[in-house]
Amino acid sequence: GAVTPFGMLSWSPENTRGDATRTAAPGGYQYDATRIRGFSLTHMSGTGCAGGSGDIPFFPYAGEVTSSPASDTKDAVYAADFTHADEQAEPGHYEVGLASGVTADLTATARTGSGRFTFPEDKPASMLIRTANSEVGSADSTVRIDPKARTVSGSVTSGNFCGYLDPEGQRSYYTLYFTARFDRAFTSTGTWQDDRLSPGSTEASGGTGxxxxxxxxxxxxxxxxxxxxxxxSGPVNVKVGISYVSQAGATANLAAENPPNRSFASVRSAAHRAWRDRLGAIGVGGGTDSDRTTFYTALYHSLLHPNVISDADRRYRGADDKVHTVGRGHAAQYGTFSGWDVYRSQVQLLTLLDPDTGSDIAQSLLELARQNGGVWDRWLHGASGTHVMNGDPSPAALAGIRAFGGIGFDLRGALDSLVKAATVPTEGDLSSAGKPVLSAGQRPSLDKYLDHHYMPSVTNAWGGAAETLEMSGADFAISQLATAAGDKRTAAEFAGRSQWWQNNFN
Structure with missing residues (x-):
């Protein structure tokens, strides 16, 4: 799909195997699934849970809309086949020709997208905007069509990451707003809700439940x-801005990054340069062309997350659902941090390549923890905690960032917060909610760990040897952060705690 490094917006296809309640893969796209039901504005890459994000799918349809797309539960009508021979993908740009005769051409800025859709000249040219159809569904959505201004705007309220695994995850925790501005007049409009199609309507609301x-x-x-x-009448061009703050924020992001006079080619070229600069931070020689392609593809993947969640005006919606402003000295607020999945190597790599980005990510995690009552959630989707996976990855992530040159964050503030989380059991730590995959606490069963100096096999998380090793690694990371902060007493205490792994045997 089309995305810039760490971009808020990633415009990419949603594949289907004939079931409208799920996509073919967690990121929306699966290579062997050759049918598309839309191009969504947000995605997560590399996740194990089935679905997450995939917000606001656009589907160019070469036909008249005569039935509710929500009723197309098998993706038989409002979807189209494609072949990989009709597909082009490169950093910052994606293009595909559908079997319907429609071509979708997509590119992006950090917070906006540019789309160019070409329809067959002898068929109706329709654009569906499936506001409710995030990959894991939605609690609510809104859509408003303004024919005079040639805009479609609205929102989706979703969340639910890994929610099918446990009731603890079955909740909404973000609203994404969008503003889409077209360069062509609308000859007709309509909306739908559930099985009811309303031709001529310009407003609708409702989620998938x-x-x-x-x-x-x-x-x-x-x-x-x-x-x-x-x-x-030629290609249909659309510019889309998104925001987690407000509808006005989505419109302002569009004005700031993708104004009416900015061409598709200009956006595409800028996205290409942004990736060239990031990928060019490493030069490799030797090997085969295939080896180097593999290397740079992996580097590309490693620079997709975390994501910018602050608007162009530096405001963002935090973990407390309140609007905050990025602090001085930092370029952006980041979210979607898959802590357990990345603390061993990815944050070290991206910090080595750009220490300022690493520092901003560390500060972002601290700000979100402060807004979350001092709890550093191990898997953030946007600004919100999903509690997914085990251990306490935040200390190791921050210590890794610090060790690889990311020194521009509040080290003392982070250390104090992490030490408290490692020594004072919280209500979440004492709760079995979500165990074992979506455990509510930052350090589940911390009381037992402090008592036994190992994690017993029955805990509020995964338990046993694996959890003990995770806690020992986190405590070692805290000792390293304390050393960096000149706090010898805390460094010694947590260096001692980091050896509790030795209490495992057999």
Whole structure:
């Protein structure tokens, strides 16, 4: 798909195997699934849980909209086949020709996207905007069509990452707003909610539900809107801005990064340069062309997350659901931090390549923890904690960032917060909610760990030897942060605690 390094917006296809309640893969796209039901504005890369993000799918449809897209539960009507021979992908740009005769051409800035859609001249040209259809569904969505301004705007309220695994995850925790501005007049408009199609309508709302029914969208539910264009009038261009703060924020991001006079080619070229600069930070020689392609593809993947969640005006919605402003000395607020998955190597790599980005990520994690009552959640989706995985990855992530040159964050503040989290059991630590995959506390069963100096096999998390090793590693990281801060007493205490792994045997 089309995305810039750490970009908020990633415009990419949603594949289907004939079930509208799920996508073919957690990131939306699976190579052997050759049918597309939309191009969504947000994605997560490399996750194990089935679905997450995939917000606000756009689907260019070469036909008249005569039934509710929510009722197309098998993706038989409002979806299209494609072949990889009709597909082009490069950093910052994605293009595909669909079997319907439509071509979708996508590129991006950090917070906006530019789309160029070419329809067959002899068929109706429609654009569906499936506001409710995030990959794991939605609790609510809104859509508003303004024919005079040639805009479609609205929002989706979702969350639910890994929610199908445990009721602890079945909840909403973000709203994404969007503003889409087209360069063509609308010849007709309409909306839908569940099985009801409303031609001529310009407003609708409703989610897919499902958060409390097993964590999956409910077939046949959802809302959205569609617009139609004069056929044979050339490509339809659209610019889309998004924001987690407000509708006004989405519109302002669009004005700041992708104003009306900025061409598709200009956006594409800038995205290409942004990736060239990041990937060019490492030069390799030797090997084969295939080896080097593999190397730079892996480097590309490693620079997709965490994501910028602050708007162009530096405001962002925090873990407390309040609006905050990025602090002085930092370029952006970051979210979507898959702590357990990245603390061993990815944060070290991205910090080595750009210490300022590493520092901003460390400060972002601290700010979000402060807004979350001092709890450093181990897996952040946007600004919000999902509690997924085990251990306490934040100390190791920050120590790794610090060791690899990311020194521009509040070290003392982070150390004090992490030490408290490692020594004072919280209500979440004492709760079995979500165990073992979505454990509510930062250090589940911390009381038992402090008592035994190892994690017993029955705990509020994964338990046993694995959890003991995770805690020992986290404590060693705290000792390293304390050493960097000149706090010898704390460094010695946690260096001692880091050896509790030796209490495992057999």
């Amino acid at each position: 499902g958060f409390a029914q097993g964590g999956r969208p409910v077939a046949g539910k959802g809302a959205g809107g569609y617009v139609q264009f004069e056929p044979g």
